[in-house]
Every structure is written in C-alpha cells, then in structure tokens.
Amino acid sequence: MxxxxxxxxxxxxxxxxxxxxxxxxxxxxxxxxxxxxxxxWGVIAWRGALGLTILLPVLVGGLAITVALLMQAAVMTVVAVLIGGILVGLAVVPVADLLLERMDLSYDRGxxxxxxxxxxxxxxxxxxxxxxxxxxxxxxxxxxxxxxxxxxx
Structure with a gap:
C-alpha cells in the first residue's frame, strides 16, 4: 500500500x-x-493593511528627509532631522521582514x-x-x- x-x-x-x-x-x-x-474580503483587507503598515514608516522617513532638506534652519538641526529620517527608514527593515512573512502566509492560505x-x-x-x-x-x-x-x- x-x-x-x-x-x-x-x-x-x-x-x-x-x-x-x-x-x-x-x-x-x-x-x-x-x-x-x-x-x-476580510483576508484581502488584511493584506492591504499589512502592505500599508510596511510602507508607512518608509513614507515617514522619506517625509523627514524631505523636510530636512527644505528646512531653513541651522545646519545641525537639518542634519539631526536628516539622520532621524534615515534611521526611521532603516528601522523598518526587521519589521518589514516579519510583515512580509505574514503576507506570504496569507497567500499560502488563500x-x-x-x-x-x-x-x-x-x-x-x-x-x-x-x-x-x-x-x-x-x-x-x-x-x-x-x-x-x-x-x-
């Protein structure tokens, strides 16, 4: 058998x-x-929420960098905001990996x-x-x- x-x-x-x-x-x-x-549609909405969650910190980091470059402030303030924006963007990498894994599992389940x-x-x-x-x-x-x-x- x-x-x-x-x-x-x-x-x-x-x-x-x-x-x-x-x-x-x-x-x-x-x-x-x-x-x-x-x-x-609940599963599809969950996937959309995961996608937005992944993108949100990247958008915040990009916005911080844009604000830093457009600011009319002291050089140290601009540099601090610029570094903060870059750090926020980099901090997303480990979290994004976990969220992408959840997204993959969602597609496996259907x-x-x-x-x-x-x-x-x-x-x-x-x-x-x-x-x-x-x-x-x-x-x-x-x-x-x-x-x-x-x-x-």
Missing part, C-alpha cells in the same frame, strides 16, 4: 481515502472534483474556501472543505495520483 498524503484529518492511500470522518475505497469514488467559494467533492453510488459527498490553499493543493494532487488508472489496477 502506498501513502500519498497523511495528516491528522486526511489519509490518502492506494487502497482508500479517509476524509471528513468517512472512509472510501478508491473504486467507490466514481468522480472527484473541486469547487471554490467566494473571496473573503482568500477563499475550497471544497473537494466526490460522486459515489449513493450520490455526491463533500470530502473536504478548507481555507488553506496550500493544503488543499497537496490533498487534491494526492487524490488525483491515487485515482490514476495505472494505480487503480
């Missing part, structure tokens, strides 16, 4: 599938397909719910529903490999 995918909720092997608390032998699955739900459906002799069955696009892709590819004609012999 070959195991194509395994996690605490899903098991896909060359002999059968366990998803959504139900077990199916591969010959029972006559057809398998997936559907995508509507977009989650912005819509995904479902895997199967047709069995008794009708259509929801096999899996998840919001995690990366996990969904792994499970669906494993299911396709398990259902390939060469494997089912």
């Amino acid at each position: 070959t195991t194509y995918y395994r996690d605490p909720e899903v098991l896909i092997t060359s002999s059968g599938v366990r998803m959504n608390g139900r077990d199916f032998r591969l010959p029972e699955l006559l057809q398998v397909w997936y559907t995508r739900g509507s977009r989650s 912005s819509r719910s995904l479902e895997i459906w199967g047709r069995v002799h008794g009708g259509e069955v929801l096999l899996l529903r998840t919001d995690n696009a990366q996990r969904f892709g792994r499970i669906y590819r494993a299911l396709q490999r398990a259902l390939e004609p060469a494997v089912r012999r």
